[in-house]
Amino acid sequence: MKAFFIDRYGKDTGRIGEVPDPQVGPNDVLVQVHAASVNLLDSKIRAGEFKAILPYSLPLILGNDLAGVVLRVGSAVRRFQPGDEVYGRPPQARIGTFAELVCVNEQALALKPRNIGMQAAASIPLVALTSWQVLVETARLQKGQKVLIHAGSGGVGSLAIQLAKHLGAFVATTTSTDNVEWVKALGADVVIDYRKQDFAQVLQGYDVVLNSLGADVLEKSLKVLRPGGQLISISGPPTPQFAEEQGLSWVLRQAVRLLSSGIRRKARSRNLRYAFVFMRAQGAQLGEITSLVEAGVIRPVVDRSFPLEATADALAYVEQGRAKGKVVIEVR
Numbered sequence: 001m002k003a004f005f006i007d008r009y010g011k012d013t014g015r016i017g018e019v020p021d022p023q024v025g026p027n028d029v030l031v032q033v034h035a036a037s038v039n040l041l042d043s044k045i046r047a048g049e050f051k052a053i054l055p056y057s058l059p060l061i062l063g064n065d066l067a068g069v070v071l072r073v074g075s076a077v078r079r080f081q082p083g084d085e086v087y088g089r090p091p092q093a094r095i096g097t098f099a100e101l102v103c104v105n106e107q108a109l110a111l112k113p114r115n116i117g118m119q120a121a122a123s124i125p126l127v128a129l130t131s132w133q134v135l136v137e138t139a140r141l142q143k144g145q146k147v148l149i150h151a152g153s154g155g156v157g158s159l160a161i162q163l164a165k166h167l168g169a170f171v172a173t174t175t176s177t178d179n180v181e182w183v184k185a186l187g188a189d190v191v192i193d194y195r196k197q198d199f200a201q202v203l204q205g206y207d208v209v210l211n212s213l214g215a216d217v218l219e220k221s222l223k224v225l226r227p228g229g230q231l232i233s234i235s236g237p238p239t240p241q242f243a244e245e246q247g248l249s250w251v252l253r254q255a256v257r258l259l260s261s262g263i264r265r266k267a268r269s270r271n272l273r274y275a276f277v278f279m280r281a282q283g284a285q286l287g288e289i290t291s292l293v294e295a296g297v298i299r300p301v302v303d304r305s306f307p308l309e310a311t312a313d314a315l316a317y318v319e320q321g322r323a324k325g326k327v328v329i330e331v332r
């Protein structure tokens with residue numbers, strides 16, 4: 001089959017080539033990929049930034065999101081059958097959706113929303129699961145609570161705004177001038193244009209912040225939270241709890257502890273909670289998201305699409321950091 005893969009880590013590595021078809025295990029669903037979507041995670045994996053946490057063997061097919069049609073199922077698979085239209089984010093140990101075929105554990109898949117096409121569906125899993133795991137699972141966001149979602153025009157932000165509004169929250173977000181009206185249309189109640197305003201001077205008394213930006217924004221976000229509020233970051237730094245859950249070695253656990261000790265200490269001194277979320281594949285949660293998409297509550301946002309042959313260009317485009325919503329790879 002054709003796939004985009006790397007045979008060494010590095011910033012601009014990766015090429016399209018022929019690779020062996022995947023082997024279908026008992027719990028696997030073999031999916032003919034129609035579309036995939038690009039995440040910054042793909043670039044970070046390609047550059048080797050996750051080597052210590054996710055020790056992949058090379059060559060490695062990249063890609064963390066897919067939508068497609070089930071071709072075959074393993075002997076233990078119960079929930080899917082050939083012909084089903086599915087979407088998902090494969091478990092982190094077995095990625096590889098920039099390919100014509102991929103095998104995914106059935107627990108990671110859900111039926112694709114019936115009201116949208118393959119490209120729109122492929123744009124959803126990783127960012128929607130991230131939003132769900134931050135806002136529902138970790139923050140336990142309640143109706144009437146105030147949440148600040150940074151980078152509202154990004155892949156995660158554009159989805160998280162819609163989910164937070166569905167949960168009944170009051171939503172503030174940050175974006176640049178050109179995207180202000182656009183994020184309002186997604187549902188944001190307050191939009192801070194980061195080129196003209198400092199969010200930390202304007203917002204206060206927030207219950208939750210979802211941070212996907214750098215260390216400066218993370219630290220400033222402490223100021224907008226009420227005592228008892230939660231600062232939840234998906235862009236780091238990771239916490240000792242994360243290191244524990246990932247089963248990292250003693251040395252790495254100490255390194256992780258050090259990385260986040262400053263922000264954890266500052267959060268504690270203000271009576272705030274700091275958490276790092278590293279999203280995980282979860283077909284059951286994705287099933288809930290399917291219902292929200294079919295009910296018109298969540299609308300996928302696709303910025304641009306690229307053919308599989310141009311995957312390197314799609315990665316370069318996302319790495320510029322200006323994408324509005326998601327970037328999709330058309331595989332079929």
Ligand SMILES: NC(=O)c1ccc[n+]([C@@H]2O[C@H](COP(=O)([O-])OP(=O)(O)OC[C@H]3O[C@@H](n4cnc5c(N)ncnc54)[C@H](OP(=O)(O)O)[C@@H]3O)[C@@H](O)[C@H]2O)c1
Nearest residue numbers: 040151153154155156174176212234277278279321322323
């Ligand atoms: N831990 C996890 O499980 C997890 C899951 C998903 C993503 N992530 C991480 O979260 C981060 C965001 O991911 P993403 O896919 O949402 O990124 P993305 O789609 O590439 O983000 C691009 C968006 O960021 C906005 N942006 C850039 N600088 C900004 C600033 N200073 N203030 C406000 N908005 C700004 C841009 O808007 P403008 O053009 O208007 O500037 C653009 O729309 C990445 O680091 C990613 O690796 C982590």
